[in-house]
Amino acid sequence: MESLIELKDVYYRYQEQEDEDWVLENIDLEITAGEFIAIVGHNGSGKSTLAKLLNGILLPTQGEVRVGGKVTTEQEDLWQLRQQLGIVFQNPDNQLVANIVEEDVAFGPENLGLPSAEIRKRVDEALRLVGMTDFARAAPHKLSGGQKQRVAIAGVIAMRPDCLVFDEPTAMLDPQGRQEVVETVEHLNRQEGLTVIYITHFMEEIINADRILVFADGKVELAATPKELFTKVDKLRDLALDIPQITELAYQLSESGLDIDTNIFTSTELVEELCLLK
Amino acid sequence: MLNDIMIGQYLDRNSIVHALDPRVKILLVILFVISLFISTTLIAYSLLGIFIIVSTLLAKIEFRYILRSLKPLIFIISFTLIIHLFLTKGGEVLWQWRFLSIEEEGLNLGLFMAVRLIFLITFTSLLTLTTSPLELTDGLERLLEPFRKVGVPAHELAMMMTIALRFIPTLLSEAEKILKAQKARGADFESGNLIQKAKSLIPLLVPLFVSAFRRADDLALAMEARCYRGGKGRTRMNELHLAAKDYVIGILVTVFLLTIVILS
Numbered sequence: 405m406e407s408l409i410e411l412k413d414v415y416y417r418y419q420e421q422e423d424e425d426w427v428l429e430n431i432d433l434e435i436t437a438g439e440f441i442a443i444v445g446h447n448g449s450g451k452s453t454l455a456k457l458l459n460g461i462l463l464p465t466q467g468e469v470r471v472g473g474k475v476t477t478e479q480e481d482l483w484q485l486r487q488q489l490g491i492v493f494q495n496p497d498n499q500l501v502a503n504i505v506e507e508d509v510a511f512g513p514e515n516l517g518l519p520s521a522e523i524r525k526r527v528d529e530a531l532r533l534v535g536m537t538d539f540a541r542a543a544p545h546k547l548s549g550g551q552k553q554r555v556a557i558a559g560v561i562a563m564r565p566d567c568l569v570f571d572e573p574t575a576m577l578d579p580q581g582r583q584e585v586v587e588t589v590e591h592l593n594r595q596e597g598l599t600v601i602y603i604t605h606f607m608e609e610i611i612n613a614d615r616i617l618v619f620a621d622g623k624v625e626l627a628a629t630p631k632e633l634f635t636k637v638d639k640l641r642d643l644a645l646d647i648p649q650i651t652e653l654a655y656q657l658s659e660s661g662l663d664i665d666t667n668i669f670t671s672t673e674l675v676e677e678l679c680l681l682k
Numbered sequence: 683m684l685n686d687i688m689i690g691q692y693l694d695r696n697s698i699v700h701a702l703d704p705r706v707k708i709l710l711v712i713l714f715v716i717s718l719f720i721s722t723t724l725i726a727y728s729l730l731g732i733f734i735i736v737s738t739l740l741a742k743i744e745f746r747y748i749l750r751s752l753k754p755l756i757f758i759i760s761f762t763l764i765i766h767l768f769l770t771k772g773g774e775v776l777w778q779w780r781f782l783s784i785e786e787e788g789l790n791l792g793l794f795m796a797v798r799l800i801f802l803i804t805f806t807s808l809l810t811l812t813t814s815p816l817e818l819t820d821g822l823e824r825l826l827e828p829f830r831k832v833g834v835p836a837h838e839l840a841m842m843m844t845i846a847l848r849f850i851p852t853l854l855s856e857a858e859k860i861l862k863a864q865k866a867r868g869a870d871f872e873s874g875n876l877i878q879k880a881k882s883l884i885p886l887l888v889p890l891f892v893s894a895f896r897r898a899d900d901l902a903l904a905m906e907a908r909c910y911r912g913g914k915g916r917t918r919m920n921e922l923h924l925a926a927k928d929y930v931i932g933i934l935v936t937v938f939l940l941t942i943v944i945l946s
Contacts, residue, residue: 498900503848510919515909523919545851
């Protein structure tokens with residue numbers, strides 16, 4: 405299959421810091437339409453910089469970034485590229501523009517210059533997809549963090565992108581809000597077929613990803629499926645990353661001599677494994 | 683505490699005045715203010731007064747809200763009245779005490795100016811009471827659009843107003859959080875004279891400003907990521923449409939106001 409997003413030999417550093425280390429170094433990446441890619445890494449590993457490179461907010465110092473065949477350095481294609489690849493940012497408060505939910509969701513399509521009726525249709529559809537239809541006329545500051553983040557997602561999908569990038573969308577949310585956002589993301593990927601690039605440092609959120617890329621010091625340190633990755637508990641510890649608690653528990657149980665599988669992500673799976681023990 | 687602050691004073695009612703196009707309302711208010719300043723006769727003022735009362739009734743707005751809008755300006759209104767009472771001379775002497783005197787002209791002019799101010803405030807507040815901030819912004823943007831060519835940044839002004847309205851509650855709740863945090867560390871915001879009080883606000887304002895700038899940065903990034911590139915080529919989900927009632931009411935009120943101006 406043809407790849408939707410392509411990064412070739414990408415290097416990046418901030419202009420004013422010529423003598424400093426690369427923020428991103430030698431990134432080669434291909435992402436196919438419909439994939440759910442998770443990117444993890446501790447602070448300063450360059451994962452957020454990657455998000456900004458994808459839609460041309462930042463331009464690579466070397467190498468090239470292509471989205472749907474378009475290069476991010478091509479100024480003329482930039483707006484079409486940003487319509488194709490939407491980004492949901494970390495702080496839910498700082499990305500909502502209007503003081504009524506549906507007006508905010510309409511902001512993106514309005515920028516695209518669509519006719520009113522089409523915008524109306526897209527806004528209703530986007531709000532339905534994130535389950536916020538009942539709050540269409542509400543004021544953003546009256547919503548919970550998770551709800552605000554869902555509105556932000558609706559605002560991006562109303563532009564009908566092919567790919568959604570989430571830059572730590574749950575970092576500022578409570579557990580309830582995190583759950584809401586993760587469910588919405590998984591739904592959009594599975595049911596609506598949107599390509600998802602999900603940047604986070606919560607391992608629990610990405611157990612359903614197709615591929616996980618582990619970033620460290622601006623490089624891709626590991627690339628694996630969740631099942632493969634979470635068995636490398638020691639390696640992840642070296643990179644200062646958490647693994648899901650249940651997986652960790654299973655790992656420790658197996659270390660201390662219990663005969664159980666360590667490929668476990670949910671408590672139900674663990675209970676089943678434990679019941680199989682003699 | 684700060685969360686209850688209402689933005690604007692919009693009252694949601696189902697009335698013909700509310701349903702009117704914001705552009706028509708803004709234009710009529712401007713026209714009203716002009717007529718108010720041109721008219722000088724008692725009849726004209728009685729008619730304008732009746733017009734305000736009828737509009738308020740049609741808008742289903744209780745009179746206490748209208749009166750409340752006068753409250754902050756009571757001082758200016760009484761000041762105008764008193765200055766005119768004692769300083770404008772002419773006509774019969776109505777009252778005399780040592781060097782202070784009230785003469786007929788002064789009384790007339792004083793009352794006249796006071797009523798003018800009261801009408802001005804009540805009618806303009808009727809606009810903000812019956813039009814949501816969002817509609818007002820939209821209406822202003824559309825009205826200013828023809829002036830784009832002479833350099834009036836219509837879209838930019840409207841966008842600034844929208845963002846301000848969006849972030850006022852956010853920044854207020856943030857201010858409250860900082861206030862509590864600083865109080866918890868022993869900051870004293872209440873005691874001292876005016877200068878000391880103003881000084882004690884520094885630990886509140888500095889973090890608030892820093893965070894406002896950070897938010898602005900984030901928001902600009904998010905707006906660009908959503909393809910924002912100014913007003914050019916931008917469409918709206920809710921376009922304003924002038925309906926038959928907008929034309930009818932607009933023309934009727936204009937004719938009414940013009941008649942008053944011509945009569946006086």
